[in-house]
Amino acid sequence: MTVRAIYPARRAVEHAVTVPGVRPVRLFAVLWPLWEVEITASVYDEQAYEVVDRFLARALAEGGVGTRGGLAALFGLDPSLVDRCLAFLTAIGHLTVTPGGEVRLTELGLRSVRTGVRYVPKESRQKLLIERFTGRPLPRRYHRGSLTVLPAPHVPEEMLADRTRFLPLYAPTAFRHQLVEALAARPDRADYNLPAQLREIRGVAVRDAYLPAYLIETDRRDLLAYTDAGAGRDDLIENVCRDVPALHAMIAAEARADPRELWTGWLADRKLGPGRLQELPNGVWRVVLTPAAFGGPPKLPPSQVGSFQLRGHHFLQLWCDDPGLRRRAVLERALGMARLHEVRTRADLLGRAATLAARLEVAAPTLTELRDHATSERMHDHLLHLDMLE
Template sequence: MTRVIYPAQRAIEHAVTVPGVRPARLFPVLWPLWQVETAAQVYDEQAYEVIDRFLVRGILEAGLHRSADLAAFYGLPTSLVERCLAFLTLIGHVRNTEGLVTLTPLGESSARADVRYVPKESRQQLLVERFTARPLPRSHYQGSLSLLPTPHVPAERVSDGSRFAPLFSSSTFRPEIVTQLGEQPDRFDFNLPKQLRNLRVLGHQDAYLPAYLIEDADGRLLAYSGVHGERDTFLESLCDRVPLIRTLIAAEPSQDRERSGPIGSRTANERAPYGSCPAVSGAQPSLRTASVARQRCHSVGSGRTSYASGTSCRSGPTTRSCDGRQHCDGLWPSRSSAMSVPEPTSPAG
């Protein structure tokens, strides 16, 4: 079954409930990620068998290191104790040296945690954000998050006609981004098991996360990607860390932003200013979309950064020619070709 992308209307409806926020403009974007295939030796947490639990405690706490002593202490047949010790040796919890039974480091950590750790090979996928090379938190692996393998959004994945503008990062993937994560004590917060060893990268591919950036009247950015139906605080923190995002949003033209007011402050049959959010009440908003320029470049003969649409660069009030060969981050809408912006339709009748 094809998963439908989190709709813009739900993001807007949540944004208007945030205290102190007056949403003004909506930007549907595709956030670039790496989808990394990893392998590692992990420890499966299992419950001890009753006798096994008491045997490892007898070794650890009572200092009993021979099968006969353990059997006598617990009043068990020696043959039963030896079979249990053989199993614990097989899974790497116990070592038996000429009849002397001791716990391995794995067996000792299991005994202290009262959990039987069983080593096994595991593979899983990790998601890494491309602008800052930060791994996505555990919350992004739970629920109905939508991911796309390419910047193309199939029509059947969109329920409200939203048109998403892909963001671009020129950074390259480095395996140590993931392998270093495996050495961090907080790796569980990024969807890695607490108990793991020898984390390896098997491969990676591009992925894109559909998200909505909502700018309020004070310039604050809220982000929504469908994580539990709430704000995506991880993406919001990235907007603060990545100056390019703020630059793109700030330069997006709007008509008298301050007069646009919060969502719902105008009737649905009033035309929304360029780039403003649709009214929540009234008719379902339609979305108009124009092309998005895919280059940011330097003006010919100028040291200042300007933004290209087609083959023309804008730098201040003048327009200069651009050869389009420079390469850098981001997607930039020119004044005549903007990101997807919703526009309310008049209610029937």
């Protein structure tokens, strides 16, 4: 089984720092509590009637015939053949036969006769995700197979794209079956992974589930939310944050560090050479390093130029004034984007690469430049993914 890494925290930070009018301050990685509800329901398979079955059903619905003997006499059929057909229609829920021999169509049988289609009920199982603080069902974008939803409140080491540690959140709410009933009654339920053709919905099992999420606190104590359910902010989780004051209280209780002191200590620990700390107009802290700080271990990877370092819920942008190094970072990170499961077209890749290039203040790369860089650096796997894009 393929283990898919949780997308790194820096992606959330990189988006948050571009939101107009927002000054992001701290990041909290959390495991958002959900319920995973497995339901069973009936779904009706549409089949063509067998010739004899169709005429028998129409005689019951339209011909005023209501007994086994009457059906056999009406069509001149052998009674044993009529019995076999009636037994089959009874087994699929289309009619009932009383001990006295009276034959009646069920509602399903009548509906089949009216539409001219034999509906055969089958059992279907479906999974729903429900947010635990508010009981809101999650839309279909959260049900993608590529979205990581964990069965327990911890993240396996092999799923961590970086060293981020996730804090499980606790929702003091009990599951109620009325949540599924309310969703089943909604006209837009298909938008929440509950198809309209499912009937007689019944809950089977309820399990805990956890969605990895990043909450970014702003200088105004607002919370921006990010999950892998979409490319940008997660409006659903942000709305829940506004409705649950306890979440704000939990984050506000975490003491803020002095950014200059925090990052001065980080620079000393990493021994990266001279670095100049500065606070940008949007409140983000940046360290300007020399080109010598980037390279092979123990130096910083060149691809991290323009990205962010996390420490104690705070984040620091890594920068270099050398445009050639920033250009290389764009090329390598764009090639990395080509391997993302959500990037399927060249146009999408080039759009993402152009956004990154603007952030790093260099020209946007072309496909030819990406291919040339991958070839010269022997990034054969990246080159393969690049060529597979539509």
